[in-house]
Amino acid sequence: MAKLNVNGSIMDVQVEDDTPLLWVLREHLNLTGTKYGCGIAQCGACTVHVDGAAMRSCAMPVSAFDETQKIVTIEGLSPDSSHPIQQAWLALDVPQCGFCQPGMIMAAAALLANTPRPTEAQIREEITNICRCGTYNRVIAGVQRAAGSSAAG
Amino acid sequence: MNAIRNPSRRRILGTAVAAAGAFTLGFRIPMPGEAAAQGTPAAAPASPEVNAWVVVKPDDTVVIRIARSEMGQGTLTGLAQLVAEELECDWAKVTTEYPTPGQNLARGRIWGNMSTGGSRGIRDSHDYVRKGGAAARMMLVQAAANAWSVPAGECRAAASVITHAPTGRTTTYGQVAEAAGRLPVPTDVAVKNPADWKIAGQPVPRLDTRAKLNGSQVYGMDLKLPGMLNAAIHACPVFGGKVREVDSAEAERMPGVKRVLRVGDYAVAVVADTWWRAKTALDAVKITWDEGEHANASSASFEAVMREGLEAPQAALGNRAGDAAAGLAGATKRIEAVYGYPHQNHACMEVMNATAVWTPERCEVWTPTQNGEAAHAAAAEAAGLPPAQTEIHKIHLGGGFGRRGAVHDWVRQVVDIAKQMPGTPVKLLWTREEDMLQGRFHPVTMCKLVGGLDAEGKLTGLTMRISGQSIVAGIFPQNIRDGRDPVVFQGLNASGGEADIGYTIPNLLIDHAMRNPHVPPGFWRGVNLNQNAIYLECFMDELAHAAGKDPLEFRRALMANHPKHLAVLNAVAERAGWGTPAAPVNGQAVHRGLCVTHGFGSYVAACAEVSVSDAGDLKVHRIVAATDPGHAVNPQQIAAQVEGSFVYGLSAALYGACTVKDGRIEQTNFDTYPVMRMADMPKVESIILPSGGFWGGVGEPTIAVAAPAVLNAVFAATGKRVRSLPLQQADLRRT
Numbered sequence: 005m006a007k008l009n010v011n012g013s014i015m016d017v018q019v020e021d022d023t024p025l026l027w028v029l030r031e032h033l034n035l036t037g038t039k040y041g042c043g044i045a046q047c048g049a050c051t052v053h054v055d056g057a058a059m060r061s062c063a064m065p066v067s068a069f070d071e072t073q074k075i076v077t078i079e080g081l082s083p084d085s086s087h088p089i090q091q092a093w094l095a096l097d098v099p100q101c102g103f104c105q106p107g108m109i110m111a112a113a114a115l116l117a118n119t120p121r122p123t124e125a126q127i128r129e130e131i132t133n134i135c136r137c138g139t140y141n142r143v144i145a146g147v148q149r150a151a152g153s154s155a156a157g
Numbered sequence: 158m159n160a161i162r163n164p165s166r167r168r169i170l171g172t173a174v175a176a177a178g179a180f181t182l183g184f185r186i187p188m189p190g191e192a193a194a195q196g197t198p199a200a201a202p203a204s205p206e207v208n209a210w211v212v213v214k215p216d217d218t219v220v221i222r223i224a225r226s227e228m229g230q231g232t233l234t235g236l237a238q239l240v241a242e243e244l245e246c247d248w249a250k251v252t253t254e255y256p257t258p259g260q261n262l263a264r265g266r267i268w269g270n271m272s273t274g275g276s277r278g279i280r281d282s283h284d285y286v287r288k289g290g291a292a293a294r295m296m297l298v299q300a301a302a303n304a305w306s307v308p309a310g311e312c313r314a315a316a317s318v319i320t321h322a323p324t325g326r327t328t329t330y331g332q333v334a335e336a337a338g339r340l341p342v343p344t345d346v347a348v349k350n351p352a353d354w355k356i357a358g359q360p361v362p363r364l365d366t367r368a369k370l371n372g373s374q375v376y377g378m379d380l381k382l383p384g385m386l387n388a389a390i391h392a393c394p395v396f397g398g399k400v401r402e403v404d405s406a407e408a409e410r411m412p413g414v415k416r417v418l419r420v421g422d423y424a425v426a427v428v429a430d431t432w433w434r435a436k437t438a439l440d441a442v443k444i445t446w447d448e449g450e451h452a453n454a455s456s457a458s459f460e461a462v463m464r465e466g467l468e469a470p471q472a473a474l475g476n477r478a479g480d481a482a483a484g485l486a487g488a489t490k491r492i493e494a495v496y497g498y499p500h501q502n503h504a505c506m507e508v509m510n511a512t513a514v515w516t517p518e519r520c521e522v523w524t525p526t527q528n529g530e531a532a533h534a535a536a537a538e539a540a541g542l543p544p545a546q547t548e549i550h551k552i553h554l555g556g557g558f559g560r561r562g563a564v565h566d567w568v569r570q571v572v573d574i575a576k577q578m579p580g581t582p583v584k585l586l587w588t589r590e591e592d593m594l595q596g597r598f599h600p601v602t603m604c605k606l607v608g609g610l611d612a613e614g615k616l617t618g619l620t621m622r623i624s625g626q627s628i629v630a631g632i633f634p635q636n637i638r639d640g641r642d643p644v645v646f647q648g649l650n651a652s653g654g655e656a657d658i659g660y661t662i663p664n665l666l667i668d669h670a671m672r673n674p675h676v677p678p679g680f681w682r683g684v685n686l687n688q689n690a691i692y693l694e695c696f697m698d699e700l701a702h703a704a705g706k707d708p709l710e711f712r713r714a715l716m717a718n719h720p721k722h723l724a725v726l727n728a729v730a731e732r733a734g735w736g737t738p739a740a741p742v743n744g745q746a747v748h749r750g751l752c753v754t755h756g757f758g759s760y761v762a763a764c765a766e767v768s769v770s771d772a773g774d775l776k777v778h779r780i781v782a783a784t785d786p787g788h789a790v791n792p793q794q795i796a797a798q799v800e801g802s803f804v805y806g807l808s809a810a811l812y813g814a815c816t817v818k819d820g821r822i823e824q825t826n827f828d829t830y831p832v833m834r835m836a837d838m839p840k841v842e843s844i845i846l847p848s849g850g851f852w853g854g855v856g857e858p859t860i861a862v863a864a865p866a867v868l869n870a871v872f873a874a875t876g877k878r879v880r881s882l883p884l885q886q887a888d889l890r891r892t
Contacts (some may be wrong), residue, residue: 019432020412027433031387036379039186039555041506042589046827049506061851076370090370097362097793098799101229102369103376103506103555128836134827136556137229138801140838145176 007071010035011080014071021067027051028066029077037106041134048133051107051114052077058114074107078106081113088150089113096145100137109135112147121151165418175637178265183196198647205338207296209256209267210240214333217317219246221290224261225278226527227365228554229495229801231794232278234363236286239279240506240791242357243348245288247317253364258533259548273527274562276757276855277855277865279790287348295346297304300635301328301705313569314472316825321397348806351788351849355743360793377510377525377552378490382582385512386415387432389439390585391422395448395820397421404443410439420573428574432586451675451820459674459817460497466624467605473641475623475667476651476658483666484618486830486847488609493704494696497881498688499814500822501599501818502830505683507555508592509567512576512584515540520547520572525554527562535565536730539572558805559680564597590825595681598815598822600626602853604692614704616715618664627671631678644824645669647863649693649756655849656686656756659722660715675819681804683860686756694752694865695880698872702790708751709735725762725783727754728844733764733781742768742778750869752862759853760785765866769874773890777807777837777867780861783844787851798855799843805838806863808832814883824828831885 008032017032024043029035029052038061041049045063052061054069054077068073081087085094089112091115092098099105111131115122121131127147135143204214212220221240227233237253259577261268269282284666294314301319302309305326312321317330327743353356357825368374393399405417406523413434418426425444428851429435466472486490511524513536520540526532529551537547549568554561587595610618627642638642647656647666681687695822708728716723730736730751739747745768753762780798789795812831816823826829879887 019794019807020437022455023433027431030379031431031433034381035372036381038374038377040378040506040586041508042827044589044826044828047506081371085367085371093370094362094366097797099229099363099369100231100557100797101368101506102365102374104370106372109370111616128838131885132504134832134834136504136805136832138804140833140835141800141805141841142797143835143840 006069008065008066008069009021009071009073010075011077012031017066019066022065025052025064025066025075029061035077035079039103041104046134047104049104049107050112051110051133053110053114056114056117058111064143078110081110087113089116089146092117092146092150096142096146096149098139098142100139104135106135107141108135108139110144113149115147117149122147124148161470162802163474164247167169182467201622205335206344207293207334207337208289209264210286211293211444213330213731214418215331217247217250217329219244220329221251221315221561222256222268223272224256225282226271226273226529226551226554226557227691228273228557230278230529230798231363231791232273232360233365234431235279235790235794236746236808237364238357238359238361239283239287240290240752243287243384244294244355245314245316246279248356248361250317255463255551257550258529259544261530262477262544263534272531272562273525273531273557274559276682276856276858280758280852280854288346290344291346291348295343296337296340297330297333299340304328304333304336308625315438322598328616332513347480358792359609362793363794372632374553374652375505376525376555378583378586380505380523380552382512382514384575385433385584386428386430386578387427388426388571388583388585388865389432389436390424390426390587390591391439391444392591392595393446393448394822395446395451397451398446398448400425400444401447402445408438408441411441412611414438415447417442417646418574420570421474424570425890426570426574426585428435428583432584435731436588440751448820454675454815455818456679456822460603460678462672462674463601463603463624467603467622469624469670472668472670473639475646475669476649477666478651479618479664481618481620481664485607485609485620488617489612490610490703492608492610492699494513494606494699494880495603495690496695497603498599498601498616498691499816499882500601500676500815501681502593502596502807502815502824503558503560503679504830505558505560506588506592508587510584511562511568511571511584511878512581512582514582515575515580519547520575522548522568523550523552524568525552525561526565526568532565535568536572558682559667559684560597563680564778565735576631584668589827593825593830594822596815596822597677599681599687600678600685601630601674602626602688602709604688606692606696607666608652608696608700608743608814610704614706616700619662621667622670623668624670626678627673628680630671640671642669645685646689648689655758659719659753660712661756663722664716675820676822686754686858686861687806687809687864690752690754690861691865691868694754695868695878696737698750698869700880704715707712712751712753721760722755724848725760725785725846726751728783728846729762729781730765732823732844733766734840735764737742739766744772745776747778748870748873748876750866750871750873752865752869754859754861756858758787758851759855759858761858761862763866765870767867767870767874769871769889771891773888775871775884775889779840779842780863780866781842782862783846784859785846785848786853786855787843787847787849789847792845795855796843797846799859800841802859803837803841803859803863804833807837807867810864810882811837
């Protein structure tokens with residue numbers, strides 16, 4: 005039994021304590037935007053926000069969380085895909101297969117929240133998510149574009 | 158600024174419902190062929206099709222049917238552009254849908270080949286999809302002309318509006334679509350000259366981006382059917398091995414577990430209410446394997462076999478000109494080198510998965526596949542049912558790269574599991590570890606090259622003996638004739654227009670000694686062009702160096718008869734500034750390397766700029782790439798494919814190697830099988846040079862120029878020839 009604060013709602017889930025947060029989100033809360041890629045916190049496809057910080061949910065047991073921690077998934081990033089990162093991604097056609105993009109977008113959004121005008125070096129250093137299609141250069145351009153628009157707005 | 162809004166609980170429920178809704182909508186759209194094939198009435202009223210490729214709804218929404226699979230490469234958008242171009246419809250109102258393999262079968266393969274590999278999506282279907290769009294336009298115009306009782310020749314169509322020029326009357330596609338669908342489909346259909354394209358050829362945004370921004374895109378992994386159970390699987394890690402004994406007592410007592418099953422004679426699956434519980438219980442199953450005859454195989458033992466092949470008297474001929482032996486004998490300088498290319502895993506971001514329901518009467522499977530028809534055949538065989546009683550629902554792929562095309566091992570597995578639980582939907586999801594160990598790997602080969610130079614440094618002869626694995630022998634053995642795999646010579650062929658060598662070499666012999674290890678091969682993005690481009694293009698660099706010539710000039714001297722190869726090579730050399738020193742980066746000297754090749758019908762070249770520190774740290778700074786695909790249907794998506802190709806190709810060059818010990822693959826996840834991340838990503842400048850007159854693919858050819866261009870630049874930087882991958886294992890320290 006766990007009590008979680010996900011996308012602004014308190015949720016009760018019946019689940020073994022050692023179940024990774026990722027699988028609680030996917031299988032118990034039907035929030036399948038957060039992806040399984042590796043299960044060992046390597047690839048970042050499972051990235052969510054916990055109190056505003058990007059975190060890989062595949063290797064964190066649900067018992068590590070309680071209702072005081074605000075978990076935000078890709079489904080809760082914005083109500084209408086209006087987050088500056090989502091808008092920049094749309095403008096630049098960033099995704100290819102798109103599978104890693106929920107994690108990539110969450111990592112990028114957390115970076116911008118903490119570092120509103122990141123340098124290219126910071127973007128490269130901070131976003132370590134894996135994309136096999138190879139969207140990296142458009143991801144970098146997208147973060148820069150979003151940084152510009154969020155600064156302007 | 159950047160405030161993260163907290164949506165209400167209603168929003169969460171709404172998302173879940175929306176996801177389920179997407180599923181329902183995605184797979185319940187009745188199509189005429191489907192209803193007829195199953196002999197059941199359509200579940201809901203649907204707009205009739207104009208023809209097989211086009212449905213127009215009363216609100217003028219145009220649904221274009223796409224037979225190939227979208228896996229990120231943009232074929233969904235590109236094919237829709239080609240149909241829309243001829244249809245003269247309003248691009249803003251275009252949507253797409255996949256016909257199913259079962260419908261394709263029932264309608265005599267009206268949508269043609271569904272295979273999405275070999276960079277063939279557009280180049281192999283452009284003709285009939287454009288004609289499909291043009292035929293639909295003719296039918297819509299005819300329907301309007303009939304309604305107005307005027308000759309169709311007096312009517313014009315543009316942006317989904319039909320105008321009768323003499324009277325100025327107009328109507329829309331949506332208004333005449335139903336009548337158009339009752340007209341005969343014209344057979345004499347002309348298509349536009351690409352010079353007149355307005356939608357095709359334009360860098361329009363992809364049609365599938367929005368759902369990929371908010372988590373609503375449904376991948377196979379995300380499917381949920383009512384009453385569905387989840388399965389995790391573990392197959393014998395040694396290929397060819399079998400299950401000897403299973404102790405599942407502990408696992409069967411674990412929460413949520415429904416069944417512990419054998420899958421074929423080589424795997425064990427646990428079925429539970431959730432996948433995490435199935436996976437956790439599977440870890441508790443004690444399996445004893447009969448590892449079979451390959452239990453002691455290793456990369457070293459296979460290298461010994463390949464080295465024997467490098468010298469073997471028998472080999473299958475690939476390309477021959479003049480007399481190579483005589484050319485080498487007459488040389489004043491003889492250069493020799495042995496290269497190698499390792500096994501590699503595709504490592505799609507989405508691991509293999511499928512969902513199936515089996516009853517004695519019918520089997521349905523939902524899966525991400527590059528080849529719906531091959532998945533259909535595999536499912537029917539595993540189900541023990543005729544294809545007409547089996548159906549595949551294609552789901553958007555989280556990467557394919559060849560893993561999800563020719564072999565559908567995971568489809569057979571899910572059907573085998575579902576068959577043991579009749580009527581219950583079961584989703585099978587592999588772990589990343591299973592995906593790494595049970596891959597269909599990039600073939601492993603070696604190559605011995607011998608070249609001769611005369612006193613002026615001109616090439617007098619060249620031999621290339623490739624030894625090693627054949628993909629075709631592993632997957633389509635029926636296509637091997639007299640021990641010859643025709644695909645193994647990609648990029649080295651004398652002619653054919655598909656994958657030809659770009660040099661005229663007076664005395665040449667290229668052959669292949671097939672040596673197949675027990676590790677199963679697969680078509681891996683770029684296929685055999687990957688290793689062949691390294692072998693030929695790095696050795697060209699070695700020859701140029703031995704001749705004391707500039708690598709660009711040495712190549713150009715052999716390329717007079719290969720103008721399209723030359724054009725892309727010249728383009729990258731010019732843009733990169735070949736012949737002028739590159740500006741240092743952070744105090745490190747920057748060096749360049751070149752590569753040119755031809756594959757999947759397109760001509761590609763790259764110039765890489767790298768630096769290597771005294772400590773041996775390699776940095777790839779910039780790559781200039783050129784592509785001549787004949788016709789460019791969506792230039793911004795071609796650029797995306799070219800950029801992505803360097804991520805895939807450089808991952809392979811820098812990090813990618815799957816090694817074998819005790820008969821099994823040693824790398825199990827991204828910690829032991831690293832791939833390129835953003836920190837390593839070079840700038841990529843993509844030059845698109847569509848010269849017209851042919852149709853080439855773009856998803857794969859550029860992969861092959863990544864490694865050779867970097868390896869040649871590494872030599873320029875260090876004087877060290879790296880002849881085996883991955884590069885990260887090479888010692889590049891300055892000595």
